[in-house]
Structure formats: C-alpha cells, structure tokens
Amino acid sequence: MPDGSSILITWPHRGGEVALRLKPHPRARRLAVRIDAAGEAVELTMPRRCSRAEALRFLEDNRLWVEKRLDALPPRIVFADGAEIPVMDVIHRIRHVGKIRGKGPAWIDAGEICVTGDPAFLARRARDFLRALAKEEFQRRAIAMAALVEREVSRVTVRDTTSRWGSCAHNGNLSFCWRLIFTPDGIIDSVVAHEVAHLVHMNHGVRFWQLVERLDPDAKAHKLWLNRNRARLLRIG
Numbered sequence: 001m002p003d004g005s006s007i008l009i010t011w012p013h014r015g016g017e018v019a020l021r022l023k024p025h026p027r028a029r030r031l032a033v034r035i036d037a038a039g040e041a042v043e044l045t046m047p048r049r050c051s052r053a054e055a056l057r058f059l060e061d062n063r064l065w066v067e068k069r070l071d072a073l074p075p076r077i078v079f080a081d082g083a084e085i086p087v088m089d090v091i092h093r094i095r096h097v098g099k100i101r102g103k104g105p106a107w108i109d110a111g112e113i114c115v116t117g118d119p120a121f122l123a124r125r126a127r128d129f130l131r132a133l134a135k136e137e138f139q140r141r142a143i144a145m146a147a148l149v150e151r152e153v154s155r156v157t158v159r160d161t162t163s164r165w166g167s168c169a170h171n172g173n174l175s176f177c178w179r180l181i182f183t184p185d186g187i188i189d190s191v192v193a194h195e196v197a198h199l200v201h202m203n204h205g206v207r208f209w210q211l212v213e214r215l216d217p218d219a220k221a222h223k224l225w226l227n228r229n230r231a232r233l234l235r236i237g
C-alpha cells in the first residue's frame with residue numbers, strides 16, 4: 001500500500017499540463033508509471049530512496065508512451081444540460097427543467113433525464129439521481145438472482161469504486177460500483193451474478209466458478225467488455 005504521502009504536481013503535456021501524482025511506495029522495487037483514467041492524472045510509483053529528479057527523468061524517458069495513453073483516453077462526459085448519458089447503454093439526454101408537482105428533484109421521461117433546481121447543482125442532482133437508480137436496479141436484480149441459489153441478500157449499496165465493480169462481504173452485504181448503471185443489461189447481471197455466487201462460495205474456487213457459469217454463461221465475454229470499457233465508464237459524470 002502507498003504510505004499516503006503522495007504529492008500532486010503538474011507535468012507539461014501538449015502545450016498544457018496534466019496532473020502528476022508522485023506516490024512513494026516503501027515496497028516498490030522500481031519506478032512505474034500508469035494513467036489514472038478517472039482522475040485524468042499520471043501516476044508515478046517511486047521506490048524508497050528514489051529522488052524526485054530521478055522519477056521525473058524516468059517519466060521523460062517514457063514520455064511517448066505516456067502521451068499516447070493520455071491521448072487515447074475517452075472523452076470526459078460531464079453531467080450538464082444537453083449531455084448525452086448512456087443509462088443501461090441507452091442514450092439519455094440531460095435536460096434542465098422547472099419543478100413539477102409530485103415529482104422529485106430528477107426523473108427519467110421519454111429518453112431524457114429531467115433535472116430541476118438551481119443549475120449550479122445540476123451535476124450533483126443528476127449524479128445523486130443516477131446513483132439512486134443504480135442502487136434500486138442492482139438491488140432488484142441481486143434479490144432475484146439470490147433467490148435462484150436459495151440465498152438472501154442482506155443489503156445492497158453503491159459506491160464510486162475505480163478498481164472493483166462489485167464486492168460481497170461475509171455478512172452477505174453486496175456492494176456495486178454505481179457506474180455499472182451506464183452498461184448494458186447483460187453486464188449488470190454479470191457483475192451481480194459474480195457477487196451473488198459469493199453468497200454461496202466465499203472464494204474463487206472451482207465450485208464458485210461452476211456456479212458463475214450457471215448464472216452467467218457469458219461471464220468471460222462480459223468481463224472482457226468491462227475491461228475494454230473501464231476508462232470510458234470512469235469518465236462519465
């Protein structure tokens with residue numbers, strides 16, 4: 001684990017600059033560079049006794065690789081009036097509207113995500129709404145799928161995770177990345193199936209994978225889809 005003393009600076013990139021996070025890591029053997037797709041930052045892992053100058057030199061030596069990766073990042077989609085957001089893989093346009101009696105701060109109507117209130121808070125309201133929608137959707141599916149394997153789901157929560165799409169705790173609580181709400185039906189079910197299978201087998205043993213196969217025969221293809229679309233999903237909202 002990084003020791004928490006990471007330093008954020010900037011790095012010149014194509015006439016502008018990009019965030020650069022220097023992460024001292026006591027157990028790292030060598031310098032390593034990666035792109036943080038969600039934060040649009042370059043991350044440099046530094047072993048003990050590596051100077052900043054040495055780290056920056058390493059980054060310059062790898063400039064071509066880093067620039068290629070930065071350029072390949074999918075466009076960021078900000079929650080704003082008119083933005084096109086995939087909700088369960090169907091494009092929905094965000095529309096700022098006036099308050100309607102009997103409706104909450106946001107709702108979906110005819111392919112539009114309608115958001116009310118002060119425009120300054122539109123992004124936050126859209127996000128809150130989509131997170132709530134995600135929770136409702138994943139919970140419904142998890143309960144139904146758990147019934148198939150004669151288990152019960154204790155609690156479903158959604159989080160803004162960047163490295164795991166789902167998790168299952170020993171007490172039967174399931175947690176999912178809310179961004180799965182942007183993916184197709186089959187992908188959501190696939191992540192739900194994996195976590196529900198953990199309600200039966202709390203490991204990644206043979207019998208666990210046999211159960212996953214039964215609940216989600218296309219698990220491998222679904223996993224591949226998620227890997228390929230990860231950066232795009234992290235850059236929505």
Ligand SMILES: [Zn+2]
Pocket residue numbers: 194198204
């Ligand atoms: Zn697992």
